[in-house]
Amino acid sequence: MRSIAFFNNKGGVGKTTLLCNVAASLARKSFKRVLVVDADPQCNATSYVIGENAIEKLYSKESRMTVDAYLDSVSRGKGYKEDLETVRSGGRFGFDIIPGDPKLALREDFLASDWKDATAGDERGLKSNFVFKGLLQQCKNYDYVFFDVGPSLGALNRSVLLSCDYFLMPMTADVFSVMAIKNIGESLKSWRRKLDRGLEDYADEYGHDYLLDGQKVGLKIQYMGYVSQQYKSKTQQGVEQPVKAYERILKKINPAVSLSLKQWAAEKLDLKNPQIGKVKNLHSLVPLSQSANCPVFELTGDDGVVGGHFASVKAADDIFAQVASEIERITE
Template identity: 40%
Template sequence: MHQMIPKVQHRARLGWIGHNSLQITKTSWHRLVKQYEYLDSKGERPVAKLKRKRSTGRASSSISTTRATSNNPRLKAKRKRPISAGIPLDPTHKADLDSLRGRGAQATCFFNNKGGVGKTTLVANLGAEFALNFGARVLVVDADPQCNLTQYVLGGEESLEIYESPDPQSVFSVIRPLSLGKGYSTSLPVRKSENFGFDIIVGDPRLAIQEDLLANDWRDAKGGGMRGIRTTFVFSDLVGKAKDLGYDLVFFDMGPSLGAINRSILLAMDYFVVPMSIDIFSSWAIKNIGTAVTTWQKELRTGISLAEDPAEIPHSYQSKALRFLGYVTQQHRERNVEDAIERSEELDEGRKRRIVQAYQDISAAFPQQIADSLGAFFDADSIEPDLGTVKHMGSIAPKSQSQHTPMISVRGAGRFVQSRKEAREIYRDIAVKFIRNLTLS
C-alpha cells in the first residue's frame, strides 16, 4: 500500500487522474492524505516533497558534456529491464556504418513543412535501431519547442523531474549564452535515454523565445554582420562539438515551420530526410522546402562574402553542402486507403473510383516532385530517395509511447508479438537504406 501512494500522487500531479479508469473518491483521497502524514512522520518524504538534484559527468574529450542523471529509485529500477536486440545484424551492414566513421558525425535533420507525418516517431525509432542494433553512438537533439520527442523517450516521470527545475539543461542552454553576448556554449547538455540507447539533448519550450533573436540576427547575417553570422551558425557549433565527442550520427527532430529556428538548423546539417504522408499537402511541403533552403543558402553565401573578416568563421561552417538523403512515407491506417474506400457504403461506385485514382496519382507523382523540387540536393543517379514506408501497425505505437520504449523493444504478448516483428523489419530496412545513401552521397 505504501509503495503505491507516491505513484497515485505523482499521477495526480501530472493531471492523469481518471486515466485508465483510475478514480479517487473523496474518502480514498483522505486516506491517502493520512498515509502521507504517516510516511512523513517516519521520515519517508512523499514524492511531492522530494528535492531532486542533477549530477554532472565529464567527457574524455576537450569538449565537455553536462550529463544529467536521476536519483529516483523507481526510474533506476525501470532502466534495469533488458532491451531486446531485435533482428540479428548482417555484418555487411555493420561494416557500412564502420566505413562512415572516418568522416566524423553525420548530422541529419528530419523535416517537413507539414505536421502529423510521423517525424518524432521516425527520429526516435530510427535512432534506437542504430544505437541498439548497429552499435552506433547516436545523439538526438529535440529542437521542437513542443518537446514531444523528450517526453516519448524519457517518460513522464523523468520529464517532470527535468522541467521542475527552474533552469533545465536543454537545447535552450545551447543558445542562451549566445543571446547574452557570451559566445557559444562550452558544453553540450547531454542526457542518456536508456531504453532507446542514444544520448539526447532535451527539448525546451523556451526555445520558442529565441525565434526573435535568430530572426533579427538573420537580417544582420545577410548584410555581412558578424554577430548575425555567428548566431546563424549556433547549431553548426553544436554539431561540431558532437563530432569532437565521437558521435557517429546526430539526429535533429524539428517542428513543421519554416521559421528562424529551423532555418539555422537546416543550414547546419549535412543531410535532411523528409517524412511524409500520401496527400496533396506533402506535395506542397516538398516545394516549400526546396524553395526556402535554396534561398537561405544563397543569402548566407552573400552575407559571408560581405563579412568584414570571413576568416573568423570556421571553414567547416562555410563549406556546408546540405544534401537530401531521402523520404519516408507514413501510412496512417491499418488497411490502405483503397480498401477503406471500397468498404464505405456512403459513396457511389463512381466517386469511389475517383478518390482511389486521386490517391494513386498523388503517390505516383511523388518521385517526380522530389526530383523537380529537391533535385539540386541529391544525385538521382547515385541514391534511391525512397527510404521506405512506416505502415500502420495497430496499437504498437501508443504502446511504445506509454512504455517509453522503441517499437522494436515493446513489451507485450498476443498481437504485439507480430507488430513488434513488423516494426523491427521496417526500421531495419530504413536504417540499411539510410546508411547506403550516406555512403553514396
C-alpha cells in the same frame, strides 16, 4: 559524425516516432553512437524517450540543461556553450538526447533578427544562426546526430538546416506533403542566396572567409530522400502494392522531388526513386510505445502487446532497420 534533420514543412507525418525508432535501431542493432537533439518546442522526442519522472525532475527547475541553453548562451553574447550535457534515454532506446524546451519558441524573433544581420555579413548574426553548428563541433564522438524539429520554415528550423549535413523527409500520402516539397525547395534556394551574399560581404570586410572549427560555412545540406508514413498496401498475386488512394499521391511525389530538390540530392540517392523506406500504419503500437518509453520494435507482453500484435512488432523491427540501413548507405 553525420548530422541529419528529420524535417517536413507538413505537420502530422509521424516524424518524431520515425526519428526515435530509427535512432534506436542504429543504436541497438547496429551499435552506433547516436545523439538526438530535440529542437522542437513541443518536446515530443523528449517526452517519448526519457519518461514522466525524469521529465518532471528536469522541467521543475527554472535553470535547466536543455537545448535552449545553447541558444541562451549565444543570445547573451557569451558565444557557443562549450560543455555538452546530454541525458541517457534509457536502455530500451540506447541513445543520448539533448532535451527540448518550450522556450525555443521564444528564440524565433532573436534568430530572425540576427538572420538579417547575417545576410549583411555581420559576424554576430552569422554566429547566432550557426549556433547548432557550434553544438555539433562538440559531438564528434558520435556516429550520428539526429535533429527533431517542428513543421515550420521559420528561423529556428533554418538555423538547424544551416548546420546539418542531411535532411530526411517523413511523408504521408496527401496533397499537402507534396506541396511541402516545393516550399522546402524554394526556401533552401532563398536561404542559400542570401547567406552566400552575407558571407561574401563578411570576406570583403575582414579580408578572409568566415570559419567555424577551421572550416568554411554555408548552406551545404543534402536531401537524403523520404519515408512514406502510415503506408497502406494490399497484396496482389504475392506482390505488395499501395492502395489506389495512396498510389495516386505517391506518383506525384517523385516528380515533385526531381523538380524542387534535385540540386540538394545526396550523391547516393536515386532520384528516380527517392523513397528510402515505408512505414505501415502501426495503429495501437505507437501509443503503447509512448507509454512504455521504448521503441516500437522492443515492445513486449509486459507493455500490453497481445495476440497478432507480436507479428506487427517484428514487422516494425524490419521496417525501422531498413530505414537505418539506407541512412548508413547514403552517409558512408
